[in-house]
Amino acid sequence: MEYKKYVIDNVEIYTYKTDKFKTIKINMMFINEYSSEDILYNNLLNKVLYKSTKTCNDEIKMNKKYMELYSPGLRIFDMYKNISEKNFQYTFLNEKYTEKEQNKNNIDFLFDIIFNPNIKNKKFEKNNFLLCKNDLKINYNLALENPNFLVDINSFSNISEDLPSKILMSTDIKKLDDINEKNLYNYYINFLNTSSLKIFIVGDINEKQIINILKDKLKNFKFKNNDLEIQEYTLINKSITNEIRMHKDFNQSILKLIYKVLNITDYERKYVFPLFNIILGGNNFKLYKNVREKNSLSYYIYSRYNKFESIFSIECGIKKENYNKTLSIIYKQLKNMQESIISNKELRNAKELIIASENNIYDNLNSILSELINVSHLKTDDNEEYIKKIKSVKISDIVNLANKINLDVLFFLEGN
Amino acid sequence: MRVINLKKVKEKIFYEKLENGLDVYIVKKENFKTNSVRFFTNFGGLDLEFIPNKEKEMVKMPSGIAHFLEHKLFETNSRVKVDEFFQKNGSYINAFTNYKKTCYHFKCNKNFKEQLIYFLDFIQTPYFTDKNVKKEKGIIKQEALMTLDDPDRKFYQKMFENVFNNLNYDKTVVGSLEDIESITKEDLYKCYNTFYHPKNMCLLIVTNQDEKEIFDIIKDNQSKKDYSKKYKLIKKEYVENDEVSKPYEIIYENVKENRVCYSIKIDSSIFNMDREKLDFYLDFILFSNLSNYSKFNLDLKKKKIINKNITYSVSFNKTSHKEYIMISILSVSDNIDKYIKLLEKKLNNLTFSKEDFILIKKSIISDSLYMFNSVDGIMNYLYNDYMFNKKISSKSFDKAFELSYEETIKVLNKISNKNKSILIMKPKKDK
Numbered sequence: 093m094e095y096k097k098y099v100i101d102n103v104e105i106y107t108y109k110t111d112k113f114k115t116i117k118i119n120m121m122f123i124n125e126y127s128s129e130d131i132l133y134n135n136l137l138n139k140v141l142y143k144s145t146k147t148c149n150d151e152i153k154m155n156k157k158y159m160e161l162y163s164p165g166l167r168i169f170d171m172y173k174n175i176s177e178k179n180f181q182y183t184f185l186n187e188k189y190t191e192k193e194q195n196k197n198n199i200d201f202l203f204d205i206i207f208n209p210n211i212k213n214k215k216f217e218k219n220n221f222l223l224c225k226n227d228l229k230i231n232y233n234l235a236l237e238n239p240n241f242l243v244d245i246n247s248f249s250n251i252s253e254d255l256p257s258k259i260l261m262s263t264d265i266k267k268l269d270d271i272n273e274k275n276l277y278n279y280y281i282n283f284l285n286t287s288s289l290k291i292f293i294v295g296d297i298n299e300k301q302i303i304n305i306l307k308d309k310l311k312n313f314k315f316k317n318n319d320l321e322i323q324e325y326t327l328i329n330k331s332i333t334n335e336i337r338m339h340k341d342f343n344q345s346i347l348k349l350i351y352k353v354l355n356i357t358d359y360e361r362k363y364v365f366p367l368f369n370i371i372l373g374g375n376n377f378k379l380y381k382n383v384r385e386k387n388s389l390s391y392y393i394y395s396r397y398n399k400f401e402s403i404f405s406i407e408c409g410i411k412k413e414n415y416n417k418t419l420s421i422i423y424k425q426l427k428n429m430q431e432s433i434i435s436n437k438e439l440r441n442a443k444e445l446i447i448a449s450e451n452n453i454y455d456n457l458n459s460i461l462s463e464l465i466n467v468s469h470l471k472t473d474d475n476e477e478y479i480k481k482i483k484s485v486k487i488s489d490i491v492n493l494a495n496k497i498n499l500d501v502l503f504f505l506e507g508n
Numbered sequence: 509m510r511v512i513n514l515k516k517v518k519e520k521i522f523y524e525k526l527e528n529g530l531d532v533y534i535v536k537k538e539n540f541k542t543n544s545v546r547f548f549t550n551f552g553g554l555d556l557e558f559i560p561n562k563e564k565e566m567v568k569m570p571s572g573i574a575h576f577l578e579h580k581l582f583e584t585n586s587r588v589k590v591d592e593f594f595q596k597n598g599s600y601i602n603a604f605t606n607y608k609k610t611c612y613h614f615k616c617n618k619n620f621k622e623q624l625i626y627f628l629d630f631i632q633t634p635y636f637t638d639k640n641v642k643k644e645k646g647i648i649k650q651e652a653l654m655t656l657d658d659p660d661r662k663f664y665q666k667m668f669e670n671v672f673n674n675l676n677y678d679k680t681v682v683g684s685l686e687d688i689e690s691i692t693k694e695d696l697y698k699c700y701n702t703f704y705h706p707k708n709m710c711l712l713i714v715t716n717q718d719e720k721e722i723f724d725i726i727k728d729n730q731s732k733k734d735y736s737k738k739y740k741l742i743k744k745e746y747v748e749n750d751e752v753s754k755p756y757e758i759i760y761e762n763v764k765e766n767r768v769c770y771s772i773k774i775d776s777s778i779f780n781m782d783r784e785k786l787d788f789y790l791d792f793i794l795f796s797n798l799s800n801y802s803k804f805n806l807d808l809k810k811k812k813i814i815n816k817n818i819t820y821s822v823s824f825n826k827t828s829h830k831e832y833i834m835i836s837i838l839s840v841s842d843n844i845d846k847y848i849k850l851l852e853k854k855l856n857n858l859t860f861s862k863e864d865f866i867l868i869k870k871s872i873i874s875d876s877l878y879m880f881n882s883v884d885g886i887m888n889y890l891y892n893d894y895m896f897n898k899k900i901s902s903k904s905f906d907k908a909f910e911l912s913y914e915e916t917i918k919v920l921n922k923i924s925n926k927n928k929s930i931l932i933m934k935p936k937k938d939k
Contacts (some may be wrong), residue, residue, distance in 0.1 A: 155801040159867040193726045230815045233764040280610040344653040376591035388646025441595045448598025451617050455542045
């Protein structure tokens, strides 16, 4: 991927130019250390910043502003690794398709959202703050009505290691009551003072124009130099499986298994783990074929992996009477992988799926942005190099990884 | 081949009706690697009573039959499984069924022509056996149980059921456990032979390949298949009352928050207007009066009368003699009675300003530009336009640019909440 890098004071700016799209995408990433207490503050801060600014001080004015700017889209979200990354991901129509100055107007609005929030007397404005807090509580309650979310909370919070996903799922929503307009404001100020900033821009951009706009916008701020390094988790300790059963008034039961991969190597994490995951739990691969197609035990079964944390999970919805049968098929399929019962066809098809998805990257502005972030910030291979490495993975590599797994959590949500 | 020009976004759609009656639309996007295809039939969860092709008597099928058929069409007589064929090309294939359609779709970035032919062939070559039908029942029953644990899906279905008397909305798309169990391979063939005739289907393609070549491949493929020219689809025509089916109901589910839906049923002929424009105008009025753009919504949230922003949906429902518009207004509330009272007051005093009109129209035009920004966006545009109009034309696209403030006011003045249905979902513990 051929991108450009600019540095303005300590802010790193990465740009990738493509004329395939009518939109431009900007991601402002604030990088910081974090503790588990920050999660609720971050969630609430994202909402408060999203809903109003000093000049558009309620939801209605914000909506009007969005419409005036030809309906840009904004997502504010946090990614937790060993560090936290707060992302403001903003998409807007290129001024070539709207009106002159719209690129600048949109960037102005994004900066307003981040740096000019709705504050009165060193506190977030009360009305907007309370609405956001209530909204967060209600959203959490609504999410709890979803059996899959309930399973995620109760399984991930019981992982034996202190991983970001465990911390995230263990968050106690009741602590939201301790956050007020004043301490959230203090948190926000501290967040700005301690963050380093990276900006990623993709689309049909005039780089000179965009950099000049950003230079002007950033001149009043001082950001830290980024000295935080992203570190992946290498898990060493074998754990005894934590078996948990929960009964709820649902029609379907849900089985979830969370595995650690012990002593994973860098090569395995990057290239073998994704293929292992597809062969095990991809659509029409081992679990799907044996649990769903051959035995009609479930409608959905899949595995998901987290290469950063060296864990993967398997989830399926079943009848409670089929618990033992399903579990034994899952174990059997994992054993097959440990004993090298993996066909060349399975490996080839899994590689094809990854290669096809890599080849599609440049068809979508979201995936181009992700690629830019991966290559420049996470220092991953670019997609050509990645495809080359994926092609070289052998069955024996998958078998080696399969022999490093350790069942950490076995969770069963038992329905009626 | 006819060319449909969408001048405002500088895009062209190529169209041809094939000899067997199949509608084919192609959009060419040369600089994209992705090819995307949707092939769908006008057969969905509501289509339960019809005269099977080449028969004379009306039959009634078990609920969930269209969805069951969608699952089973992935079965072939060949040793190569459908999923495996696409997988070896790194392609993505799937299907879905809703109340009105069954749609098969795939996306790929290589060997497009070969995969397109295979795709058409497997959908047009059913292979149902007693054994493979039995096997599917366990899988679909699990899907049905999963949907039963989704309170919002249940609420959505109930919303329609309480507005319409006779349109089969009391049945789910997936079907009841008993009905799924009762489905046979004979039922599936009967439905397949009736609804999967090319005259009842449509093929949408967004591709980087030459459109003429793709049309030729499709025509060649279709010409080898034998479809009767005398095909006529006869579905049971339901007479629908002007009144809603149930004016008020409280249901109790596994939820933590109360949902409220206020639905209005209106005979669309009272507006005497093109339905696409009408759809836009209703959206304008509801958006400015009820959504998070409105003072009404913000005031209710501040007073804690509602806990979530109000959302709404508008649907057009054809019956044998009339078309009914259903407007559904949804929110989450702990103060339901007060909310309903204030909502009714608001519905009786709807307003709409010129300033709102200019802003909302601007956002509708930007939406169309966003839509033509990706292969998925273009495919969604084609699909939605066909779903709504049963054809794709430049007219429907241009209509967004021709809307007027005066017409919006005319529509506003005719909206009446006289014929309403209120549905409330509460936690089971409140029963």
